[in-house]
Amino acid sequence: MTTTPRHSAPVAAPPTDPRQSPVRRALVATGRTLQYAGLPVGIALVVGAIVLAATGNDPLAVYGRLASEAFGTPSRINATLAATTPILFTAVAAAFAYRAGVFTVGVEGSFVLGGLTAAVIGARMEGVPPVVSVLLPLLGATVAGVLVAAVPAVLRALWGVDEVVTTLMFNFIVAGVAGWSVQAFFQERGQANSATAYVSANAELPALAPPGQTSWGLVIALLLLVGYAVWMRFTTIGFEFRAVGSAPRFSAAQGLRVRTVLLIALLGAGLIGGIGGGAHALGLVHRYTEGFSAGFGFTGIAIALLARFNPIGILVGAILFGALNAAGATVQLFIDLPVQLIDILEGTVMVFAVAVFTLPRLARRRAAAKRGDA
């Protein structure tokens, strides 16, 4: 047996040269964004177009329809933002951990257990004063999210146990435990599939624009996004996150708190994912059912990678995927188009978001040339 290889950060932070002028830097940044985000999205659209054309659909017409279904009217925009909310949470969670070079895929599990906990507590909030009736379920969701991440976090920080596989395994463990506990304790009578009771009315997160489904959950998600940006940019521990993420050995040698960073990165991702699940339960579905998370944890990973951890990029990416999800659900009604098209696009984006688009030989030659200069 070989030693377990350490996973490096999925993408390295691009170097910036402070000597460049602001305009030049902005241009370079735009070019990079196009390369990092535009190329994966472009490839995904081409792959989707090939699948569409192969099944006798006109790709351009379908994409046009998707766009108008996503942003055509205020009510469609509202639906898009409602679909954006859960994946904005999971994207922030993933970005938070990945920035520290910690490679969790367990946000999905935190999201699911957070949602279940919030739904169960929320159903018992009858007669509880208004603000507390929302905060208590959300607090429960937060604790649940952290608990899901706790074992992998401790194993990683203290003994260096590979977090990727443990967090992946915990997703399945959580799915099993959640399914079992619903059937054993929280099953609502008269429901065919396993589902909990609806949360009481005063525990629901109110809608932002009433007939639409976008709730205050979006506001919480945006606050967390801002918090993430501030954390990474302006705090000491945020600096340590970035340092550990880009150069773990160097950071340890410099006396940075590597263990603390690893622990906080994993627990924090679980915490944010848990709140996301809670907000999803209280704000949109109002209960926990089987299939509560439509792979939101994994979509969040795709968004975080696509945005290269940039807060504005995360927001744009979440809206993009939210639009796809919202439009995909209704486009089905007009043209006979299976929703799985969204999965194809999302999966392709994920694959190519981490790909390095330089021919290896070319890159080597370039590196050699650079060495020659110096």
Added chain:
Amino acid sequence: MIDALIASGLTLSVPLVLAALGGAIHRIAGVVNIGLESHMLTGALFGAIVSGMTGNWALGALGGMLAGAFTGWVMSLLITRLKGNEIIVGLGFNIAVIGTIGYVLRAGFGVSGTLQIDGLQRLPKIVIPGVHDVPILGALVSGKDPLFWLCVVLVPLLAWMLRNTRWGVRLRATGASEGAATSLGLRTLGLRDGAGLIAGALAALGGVALSLGTVGLFNENMTAGRGYVALAAFYFGRSRPLPTALACVLFGFFDALQIRLQTVGGFNADIISTLPYVAVVVVLAVTGIRERLTSARKVS
């Protein structure tokens, strides 16, 4: 009762063993294959379609295997040539391939989820006369399909090949230290792609065992996370063929036991289904802690 349990436990192990052996080979070459689920599903679908078109199970299995080998190779190329992170590429590949299969089923075949194919030939059951009625022994060796016997041959064969052949040694060298292997002139990327191709092919045969083995149809949920259980198995078996296969048999028996206990009542299927994953966390924790205690302090 015990005969039925043994027989169904072994039957349920076959897809796992095939997929896990594939994953183990890829792992030995240095790639953690998260995409086993997608390869299995591809194999199950193409196996069913080809078997339906030709009315021949062997051609069906071959077709499924080739389709899975292709997906395994493509996924490996994305990891080795485009330097994509193996975990993300694997997860994304799973989502994209499973989405594509679901999409094509609905748009191309007009069915939602389950594809029934006329003229599909299922895997034959090989009944060994004389032994068949012997208790326990009969359940162990008789009434099995060809893929079961493939597993029986494959486990020692792979163990021997990894230990003794040039390919096996080079594969292990690639996984142990890519830099050293490259400096010795090995084509590490090519070796990895080859391992990916084999992983896809074997996992796809596991899928074939599902679609052509027990039920004789294709369902887009038929793998039901078996690709991840296989992942758990080769972690459990530390990528060695025999322990990996034994882990699969253990998980297969859990599965059979769970089905049986469910009908009798009492145990919850959801809880039992988490056992393989819990086992992997425990194994990783124990080996990780032990490694950390015995070796010199390393930078995390």
